[in-house]
Amino acid sequence: MEFVKGIKEKETVEISDILTGGWFDREVSVRGAVHTVRDMGEFSFVVLRKYEGLVQCVFEDGKVEGMEAKTVREGMTIEVKGAVSREERAPGGFELRVSEVKVLSEPAKDSVMPIPISKWKMSTSLETKLSLRPIALRNIRERAIFKIQEGIVRGFRDFLFRNHFTEIRTPKIVAGNAEGGANVFKLEYFGKKAFLAQSPQVYKQTMVGVYDRVFEAAPVFRAEKHNTTRHLNEYTSLDFEMGYIDGFEDIMDMEAAILTYIFELLKKEYQKELKLLNIELPSTENIPAVRFDEAKQLVSEKYNRKIKNPYDLEPEEEILIGRYFKEEYGSDFVFVTHYPSKKRPFYAMDDPADNKFTLSFDLLFKGMEVTTGGQRIHSYEAQVEKMLKRGMDPADFTDYLMIFKHGMPPHGGLGIGLERLTMKILDEQNVRETTLFPRDVSRLEP
Amino acid sequence: MEFVKGIKEKETVEISDILTGGWFDREVSVRGAVHTVRDMGEFSFVVLRKYEGLVQCVFEDGKVEGMEAKTVREGMTIEVKGAVSREERAPGGFELRVSEVKVLSEPAKDSVMPIPISKWKMSTSLETKLSLRPIALRNIRERAIFKIQEGIVRGFRDFLFRNHFTEIRTPKIVAGNAEGGANVFKLEYFGKKAFLAQSPQVYKQTMVGVYDRVFEAAPVFRAEKHNTTRHLNEYTSLDFEMGYIDGFEDIMDMEAAILTYIFELLKKEYQKELKLLNIELPSTENIPAVRFDEAKQLVSEKYNRKIKNPYDLEPEEEILIGRYFKEEYGSDFVFVTHYPSKKRPFYAMDDPADNKFTLSFDLLFKGMEVTTGGQRIHSYEAQVEKMLKRGMDPADFTDYLMIFKHGMPPHGGLGIGLERLTMKILDEQNVRETTLFPRDVSRLEP
Numbered sequence: 004m005e006f007v008k009g010i011k012e013k014e015t016v017e018i019s020d021i022l023t024g025g026w027f028d029r030e031v032s033v034r035g036a037v038h039t040v041r042d043m044g045e046f047s048f049v050v051l052r053k054y055e056g057l058v059q060c061v062f063e064d065g066k067v068e069g070m071e072a073k074t075v076r077e078g079m080t081i082e083v084k085g086a087v088s089r090e091e092r093a094p095g096g097f098e099l100r101v102s103e104v105k106v107l108s109e110p111a112k113d114s115v116m117p118i119p120i121s122k123w124k125m126s127t128s129l130e131t132k133l134s135l136r137p138i139a140l141r142n143i144r145e146r147a148i149f150k151i152q153e154g155i156v157r158g159f160r161d162f163l164f165r166n167h168f169t170e171i172r173t174p175k176i177v178a179g180n181a182e183g184g185a186n187v188f189k190l191e192y193f194g195k196k197a198f199l200a201q202s203p204q205v206y207k208q209t210m211v212g213v214y215d216r217v218f219e220a221a222p223v224f225r226a227e228k229h230n231t232t233r234h235l236n237e238y239t240s241l242d243f244e245m246g247y248i249d250g251f252e253d254i255m256d257m258e259a260a261i262l263t264y265i266f267e268l269l270k271k272e273y274q275k276e277l278k279l280l281n282i283e284l285p286s287t288e289n290i291p292a293v294r295f296d297e298a299k300q301l302v303s304e305k306y307n308r309k310i311k312n313p314y315d316l317e318p319e320e321e322i323l324i325g326r327y328f329k330e331e332y333g334s335d336f337v338f339v340t341h342y343p344s345k346k347r348p349f350y351a352m353d354d355p356a357d358n359k360f361t362l363s364f365d366l367l368f369k370g371m372e373v374t375t376g377g378q379r380i381h382s383y384e385a386q387v388e389k390m391l392k393r394g395m396d397p398a399d400f401t402d403y404l405m406i407f408k409h410g411m412p413p414h415g416g417l418g419i420g421l422e423r424l425t426m427k428i429l430d431e432q433n434v435r436e437t438t439l440f441p442r443d444v445s446r447l448e449p
Numbered sequence: 450m451e452f453v454k455g456i457k458e459k460e461t462v463e464i465s466d467i468l469t470g471g472w473f474d475r476e477v478s479v480r481g482a483v484h485t486v487r488d489m490g491e492f493s494f495v496v497l498r499k500y501e502g503l504v505q506c507v508f509e510d511g512k513v514e515g516m517e518a519k520t521v522r523e524g525m526t527i528e529v530k531g532a533v534s535r536e537e538r539a540p541g542g543f544e545l546r547v548s549e550v551k552v553l554s555e556p557a558k559d560s561v562m563p564i565p566i567s568k569w570k571m572s573t574s575l576e577t578k579l580s581l582r583p584i585a586l587r588n589i590r591e592r593a594i595f596k597i598q599e600g601i602v603r604g605f606r607d608f609l610f611r612n613h614f615t616e617i618r619t620p621k622i623v624a625g626n627a628e629g630g631a632n633v634f635k636l637e638y639f640g641k642k643a644f645l646a647q648s649p650q651v652y653k654q655t656m657v658g659v660y661d662r663v664f665e666a667a668p669v670f671r672a673e674k675h676n677t678t679r680h681l682n683e684y685t686s687l688d689f690e691m692g693y694i695d696g697f698e699d700i701m702d703m704e705a706a707i708l709t710y711i712f713e714l715l716k717k718e719y720q721k722e723l724k725l726l727n728i729e730l731p732s733t734e735n736i737p738a739v740r741f742d743e744a745k746q747l748v749s750e751k752y753n754r755k756i757k758n759p760y761d762l763e764p765e766e767e768i769l770i771g772r773y774f775k776e777e778y779g780s781d782f783v784f785v786t787h788y789p790s791k792k793r794p795f796y797a798m799d800d801p802a803d804n805k806f807t808l809s810f811d812l813l814f815k816g817m818e819v820t821t822g823g824q825r826i827h828s829y830e831a832q833v834e835k836m837l838k839r840g841m842d843p844a845d846f847t848d849y850l851m852i853f854k855h856g857m858p859p860h861g862g863l864g865i866g867l868e869r870l871t872m873k874i875l876d877e878q879n880v881r882e883t884t885l886f887p888r889d890v891s892r893l894e895p
Binding site: 004005006007008009010011013015017034036037053054055077078079080107108109110111112114116135137138140141146149150152153156157164166167169170171172173174175176177178179188189190191192193195197199206209210212213214215216221222224226228236237239246247249252253255256257258259260263288289290291292293332338381382383384402403405406407408409410411412413421439440442444445447448449 | 599
């Protein structure tokens, strides 16, 4: 009988091992994908790509066992054996002088790369890049974007674990439509009507009754017909919800601390990608918090703009509020608080001082909303009353109301749009740039 | 202007602070949900519940400021102030002698708990428990299940990060149906037909071309009509995919190492829950690997059972294979390798030694399949040929075939069913027990 016992040691080294100089002057084997081939006459430069970077390999004519330099093609994956030598002009300062090659896999015969993935900038339209996403992502800069995104999610999770949050996994196929509105995808579910969850709201509140503090980083679905640079029909929501709060300010405090932690993690573990993309991370030290109505007023005065709708922020106004707080306080972030009750969902807690407003907030980052959060109603009677006032039937929400009926601590939470947050960190102009495989009104593939 | 600067220090302590004895003989404030109230005549025991456990509070008549002991109700959340004293009969060995109470929130007037969540075992049917899930999860044992599940996912991710995997987030609304078959949920997508992803297969393979090694822990959707104790229509798949493998054995080696790491993490950080649920974790030291056809043969001989279908394993046979390797080798796990090509999807790599079989495997755990994995085809020509042989039109897979056309390393991967893995670790009899809010043919709520 054979037994599986765990990972076996491999004889190949990684590109990063070579680039740190540890193998200088020694013979090593390394595997990678052929990123570029440059024929220099009597020798060729073959640059290999792996997850951590690139390494230059020198193929001298007649000196390489296993294959001819001329037959090396972009997109092959190979294993090369050779001596590590210092070479200042090579990426990373080292190169491999190849003595032996083994082909691991080959691209299709006669295939021609439709997009120059080995170039620093691919200089092509977003549409082309998205249509060729499966290979365009092999570009060094493109893939760096999604390493940064990985780091954001890691930071979010790690920080919340340290602060006694429990990670939950809530269903995406749901019977109800918690956020209200028509922007919901419908599906047939064994003869019943079902929806795709627009947010984990109901479930994360439910789980506050169980674990006090919970979070989830998962997809949400919005059937919005807007085809803008900031809307997606499927995106990742970084959600948390916490009990035993003293007010909605606790939620903002937590978010500021999360962002601080994320940026520190990025600086520590994603330095290479930050440098590659030339990113300067914003400060989170003093994030201004301003009331919704005040913010509108300030912007209206400073930029000489009439207030059209006192109950909503237009994208244009968000941009101006962002600009105002950058100019006046040097902050890329601003919390806008006390949104009008009309524009917030039925679970938002109204401000006892003035119930036209809610104990809620948005976080704007460089003029764009990246978070919506606030305190929720925790009293059964208050929740039923607010539902009735809005013409909703409490009988449609039996499972949800159950949690209030049997007691919920004062609580609140928020949802951060991961792709938008990434977009703003990277100063991209379109949220699709920071979405691995975006879904929008006209794009369902790849 | 007000500024948000991060988390503010609170004046309350946590239940775990009290139970470690750090506050012995001192006055502290603590918040929690009223889990039980026991009227003892001149005083009452009020047990408070928070995420980390329970603490007993003593309310002596006439000695408590703020409210009467008699008015404390299950489901209230309160803040109590009192002196920490040693009490062997109290859960955790300490109790709080309360001098002051503040009510934070109250359950609905006249609400009666429909299920005894404060009992050790709720002794009720699974159906009732699921229908009352939003509050049934407040039971100490119920919630411990999902802490264990959290630990499994944490272990999976942490181990893969350490082994240079990149975390990805792939779309759940997709245009194609990669796994084949009819078990797919359909939805309307702005006038186009779309599906819910049955697995991230296509995308994780794509991302191997980008990052070499990738993983995702996310929901998958299967419109299967089976209503069994082991099927769910939405579940969490722990997926990874890795390039530059020498064979599908590398995938099994990685899984064995992941499981070892997960169980070590559980022992280290989830000791309380393991004890609460009385769980002994299985050994992963020597996991037998046996060929599909051999396994069938062995079981047929030992348990005197006729082989009905040489190309598939019946659930009954899986149970017997599990039993065989437990009896003969003392292992709760067994890798069954070389599944018949007929029963594996179009992307599975056939065994060059005999193309009726594939370089693939299932992992059985206590007689149930918890993982399917294997090596994938990486050659464009081979993939097109296998599609054609199966009557599939390669033109329907342009985006997928793009990755092979432009080169993919030899690669493979697997998907672990999180809820099934949890179920088997906990020796539960129904996968719904280890699913937070299960979705099955007849259940879409809560």
